[in-house]
Amino acid sequence: MKKNEELNKWLWKWHFIAGLISLPFILIISITGVIYLFEGDYEGPRQKSIREVVVNGPPISFEQQWNIAKENAVEKPNAMIIPESETKATEFISGKLGHITSTFIDPYKKTVSGNVIPKHSLMYKARKLHGELLLGKFGTKIVELVASWMVVLIFTGLFIWWPGRGWQLKGFFIPRIRAGRRTFFRDMHAITGFWISILLLMVLAGGFPWTDVFGDNFKWFQKVTNTGYPATWNAKNLESDEAQNPIALDNMITIAKALELSGEVSIDFPKGKKGVYSVSNATPDLSAQKKYHFDQYTGKQLLKHNWRDVGVLMRGRMWVMAFHQGQFGRWNWILMLLTGIALATMSISALVSYLKRKQKGNWGVPLVPEQFKAGYGIVIILGILSIVFPLFGISLLCILLFDFIKKKRVTGSN
Secondary structure, eight states: OOOOHHHHHHHHHHHHHHHHHHHHHHHHHHHHHHHHTTHHHHHHHHHHHHHBOOOOSOOOOHHHHHHHHHHHSSSOOOEEEOOSSTTBOEEEEESOGGGOEEEEEETTTTEEEEEEOGGGSHHHHHHHHHHHTTSHHHHHHHHHHHHHHHHHHHHHHHHHHSOSSOOOSBTTTBOOSSSOHHHHHHHHHHHHHHHHHHHHHHHHHHHGGGSSHHHHHHHHHHHHHTOSSOGGGGTTTOOOOOOSSOOOHHHHHHHHHHTOOOSEEEEEOOOSTTOEEEEEEEOSOGGGOEEEEEETTTOOEEEEEEGGGSOHHHHHHHHHHHHHTTOSOHHHHHHHHHHHHHHHHHHHHHHHHHHHHOOTTOOOOOOOOTTOOOOHHHHHHHHHHHHHSHHHHHHHHHHHHHHHHHHHHHHHHO
8 A cells, every 4th residue: 555645744743742642641541451450469368358258167147147237338238249159258239330348248257257348449549540540520531532542543553654665574563673772662662553553442442431421422322222231131110029028038049049150140139129139140251141130029030131132232342341351361361461561661662762853942743744635534534533532523623723723823923
């Protein structure tokens, strides 16, 4: 493919400006992402005394454990995790999403073995720094804006990287070591970006569902196209036939165990007198995830959902989100670790390369011929990106407006 050199200069200019502005945020996102991958290794040893118990005599019933949890939890538990073995404490969960707390009950000592409040942990702060820069909703939008521009940086970077005068191994696929430090760091940035470009796009796809603007728009699109979770996935419009006494929690757990679900099995407790029990499992094999709803008085199964009942967009969304977090096994975890390290490396190498070429008193912004105008194809692509990523579109309009005012002032002064 023969390159349009003027277009290459124009794209290089905007790649340069966007990269320079985004660089500190990309470094924070990549480094905190790598740190958060070690959450299990960090939290595991610290929570071992809470999560593990010593078998000593017969355990008390789950009903009794639930009563102890209700008396000692920060909030009334709304769910529990079925222990995988006799040496595991029973986990009762309160709250949802970012407000979850867990109370662990030792069924042999008949006491609370401890509480886990994620928002008090260092890893929680790393996650918040990764997703919102510790700035709440405002920070989330900054991260979304940077992520949107990263998509543009990837595609413009690939165009700039594409050889215009024939293919060579050095300088395009492996860095030139003996061509000077500036060239070496330039190659490290460009070549690393080439090798991880597809992975970066997949990682970004897994991060966008957590964002405010894109995420909300995506949820709306799922709703209108009926490609999300079925309405009854979370027991909507399902009710128990109210009777005098609900079944004991132990009976419900016996029913749940009989389902032989893979992975971590949880039970959501009924909400009110007409609420239902909901049993679900969390497993890296997304296709094996299921959800059952039961009458709280009789234990009768009211509805069963499996992965095929979930809409195609939700299935895709859950897959890229799980991939983003390295949840598909060791290979996925290692791949995300290497991607995070590579992203940080290419960001630092870009900065070093820039500092080595930058002249004093000059930002070093690449020059573009004044007569150059972006074609309709570029305009259409930018329009599509602005619709898909609204914050990118707003920032692009601001840049164009600033550029227009600047030119007007220059013309007026002449």
